[in-house]
Amino acid sequence: MDQEESFVMTEGLAQINENDNLLVNELNRILETLNKSSNYSVSGEAIEFNFNPNIEIEKFGSLNYPVSESQADQLINYCDQVQCSDNFETLDDQILQNVYQIDQCRIQINNQEWNEKLQILVDRVTRQLGCLSKCQAKLNKMLLFKTGAHISKHRNMEKKEKNFATLILDLPCGYTGGELILYENEKRSEKVIGFEHTVEKINFIAHYADLENEFAQVKSGYRLILVYSIYWTEENADNDFVEKKVENLSEIISGFNSDEYRIGILLDHNYPIGCFTSNGIRALTGIDFNRYHLLNKANELLPEDKKLNFYIAHASYETSAIDISGAYLGYESDDSIESTFDPDFPYEWKIFDIDSQIKEVYDSKGNVYNTRNDLFFNRKSFLRFESFTHLIDPTTGDSKIDLDDLKNWGENVEYDFKGFNGDSGPFLTALYHKYILVILNKSFAFESSLVTNLNYAVNMIYDSIDSQINIDHVSCLLEALENGCIHSECWIKLIKIITKLNDLTSARHLIYCITDPNIEYSFELAKLVQNYGYGSLEDILTEVIQSEAKKQSILFSCNFVQDLLRLGMDEDAYKFFKETVLYFAKMQKDKPLKSKIVKQFATVFGLFVQRDETLKDLHQDFVDLTNKRIDFLREKLLEKPEITWCMPDANFPKHPKVEEFFHGSEREFEYKDIQEKGKAINFIAKYGAYQKGYSCEMDLISSKTGPIIKVVKNREIFRKIEKEFKSYEDELEKLMAI
Structure with a gap:
């Protein structure tokens, strides 16, 4: 069997005997026990801060504790107005009203206990969020909300490498309203977080950094918050829960070091597209990070030749459908029907095309392992749905998930709705996304890379250069x-x-x-x-x-x-x-x-x-x-020619006035000899832009006397000449220096 044949993925799931299935079931059982840690957000009173933080703002001075309305009103004069581009990714038409900010470089917290107590709070909330690694917080900014202020649905853009979560500290101000609304999972369920006691206590909210969220309207008073980013540090803080399971899990995954096993574990969190680029495994949050952390610790106990490789696969399922209900017949244009789209409206959708695939695979560092471009050149996929021998959903305990079935894709969907499609009704594309933690033995991953992309094969060997090649x-x-x-x-x-x-x-x-x-x-x-x-x-x-x-x-x-x-x-x-x-x-x-x-x-x-x-x-x-x-x-x-607007090589045999214009030194010209609008459009299509011997821009101007074609010369034709002589000048300069 030649090399290429040996890498062809098995069509259909590999046949795994009953004993082997016991390994996978045991793996699933251990991962399922971690579900108790799957919080996406936590909130409450920051009991660690039972003192005045003594916050000082540059040029303004110290804040009272609690902050009075009069002082908050004065503080606005030292703030910047929040704009839509200030670390917010617009998902809907976003309105930021009466919201102000102060950058972290202008904020100083003078109480010496603050940093110590802040770390205690960070340790507490990250555990509640299900993070098993050591984290620390970094101040980003202060936000000030006036009465009536709100921020509509958005996703924070601050998330970078090692950024795990966002921590909000609610300073004592005495306000009502202003609840934070979080959209937690693929079902877009809402979680509303607000506080009754806002005058005397510092309250906190911590949530995954990439969650969609919005701030409801402040009904009365002023709200003042400190916004922190929580980052992973290099230190891993293992707890007893992990240590008790690592050894057992290590024995289980050692049995997967065979080409017969290609295991995928469905991730629980709804990740935004592109978050794994460069970040890799670091982008995992909550229960997903717990599961990976547990698997990775178990993998580290294996001998070098039995260690497994971890990847993140981005899977998609796209359906294209046409409405056959006839409800669209009352609309006169695409614009009118597109403005009325509602997914819950009783359209009668008929699906005519389905495309399910693994779009990208990321390694642990965030490098893209294979893309559609790789497939175009190699005509072979590193990984497909049928490549998996087991596709596990730890939440349900199912180890044979079929991603060719739409019912297994949940509600993480993006709709693209268009109006009339020829003689047919409205057209709807639904794109579903899932991310999968992939476990492969090194041999299979390496041999696959020899077919899909040799750069990855080099990197895989290079990763072991300090151990055994x-x-x-x-x-x-x-x-x-x-x-x-x-x-x-x-x-x-x-x-x-x-x-x-x-x-x-x-x-x-x-x-x-x-x-x-x-x-x-x-x-x-x-x-x-x-x-x-x-x-x-x-x-x-x-x-x-x-x-x-x-x-x-x-x-x-x-x-x-x-x-x-x-x-x-x-x-x-x-x-x-x-x-x-x-x-x-x-x-x-x-x-x-x-x-x-x-x-x-x-x-x-x-x-x-x-x-x-x-x-x-x-x-x-x-x-x-x-x-x-x-x-x-x-x-x-x-011999360098003088650049003018004269274009002597332009040729318009049936339009002498146009030709005369190009041979002259004028830059603009209005051509009125074509009386029909259709012929004028055809003229622009045929002679506009960059042609042999000339370059210009042409526009059609309507008038009562007939169409006018406005012709404006540009320098496109001269750029090649200028580039050629510039290269001569550069080369001469280099030769003179030898």
Whole structure:
């Protein structure tokens, strides 16, 4: 069986025997026991703060405790008006009325107990939110709400790497209303949080940072809050609950180190699209983070060759439907019907197309593992629904979830409603989203990456460079690389891997795979050659470089010589110089060379011309070539045309007035000879924009006497000329500096 066939995913779920199913059921049972920690928000009295925090605002002074209405009214003069773009992602038409803010850099809390008590509160609320890691809080801003103030539904945009939750501290002010409304899960259920005692106590609200939320209208008084972001620290705070389960779970997942197991665990939280990009596993919150944390701790107990890989898969299910009820017949246009859309209206939707797929897969660091672009080029998916042997929902205990069935997608849906579709009624697209924690053994994940994207294969091996490199994986990667390509940064990583591996066969194979030498990894390759010895790689190195006799190889060879010299490999540098740079120089000496290549030749020849008398003549040839190129560029720049609005090559045989305009120096012109509007539109479509010999913009102007075509010349046609002569000027400047 060839390599490509071996990676084809099994159509239909793999057949797992009864004993194996017991492993999965036990895994599901342990994960299900964590459900008790699945709070998305917590609130109450901040009993830690039984003292005056002594808050001081720059230029304003200290705040009273509690804050009086008169002082709050004066404070507004030192605040900024909150705008829609101030860390809010607009989901609906958003109105921010009578809301003011003060940036954290202008706020100072002078009570020395504050930070200590704040950390105690943070520890308490993060545990209630189900976070098992150590966290800390960072002040973002102060918000001030006047009577009547409110913020409509939005999602905070402050969430960055390691940001876990938002903490709101409600300062004593004496107000009514202003409840915070949170939209917690995929069913969009609301949770309304308000406080009765707002005069004497500091109250708090903590919620996941990416929850949709809104502030209801303040009915009376002023509301003043401090807004903190809660971040994970690098320290993990394991509790007894985790420790009791890790060892047992480790034994269970050790049985999954086989190609027969591809396990997915449905995530509980409703994550916004794009949150896993760059953040990776760090974007998990609450019960989802607990489950991953437990699995990861168990995975760390496994031997290196049995460790599993974790990914996040973004799955989608899209339905397209047409209304066949006939209710739309009373509408006259798309605009009128689109403005009336209500998902609960009794349309009679007929689904005519379904598209379900895994759109992206993210690794633990947030790198996209495969996208639709990967599939376009490779015609093969790293992961599909049918790839999973088990798809687990810890909430229900079901381990065979079928995501090809719409009933398993819940209510996390986005609607796209359009009006009439030809002779048919309204058109509705419903897009459902789910995220899945994916568990794969390293072998399957690596072999899949050899088909989908070699960059990921390199990164997977590089992740183990400080432990034990799998030489079989390296060999498979190099074989795949013979007919593939990787980014320059992955070339650097791969060269480091082969250097650390200390295997001469792999080093020679690596050099054989170089088809487009790049100076970005030249120095790293020079260190590899130093490690293995130039003599052991000389033949394959010169063969590969000589076979690519083009600009990139010439520049690489010159750069590589200098890298060898920097490493103290003088004799080896001279050998490589004679076998490559000198070889290219003799081929190129009668050709007109650009400054970049001439400069490199001149630099490298200058390093050896005193050592080898035979190089002097060839070195002089390049000096002469440089002078000839300088003369050529100077003459060319004398030919630079004067840029005017005259476009003498424009040709309009049936429209002499238009042609005369383009041949002249005027910039604008109104053409009135076309009397029919349809013909005027066709004229603009045919002759507008950038054409051979001219460039312009054309617009149709309506008038009582007939259509008028307004023609305005632009400089599009001159840009190519200007770019060409700018390149001559830049090259001449570089040559003069050699």
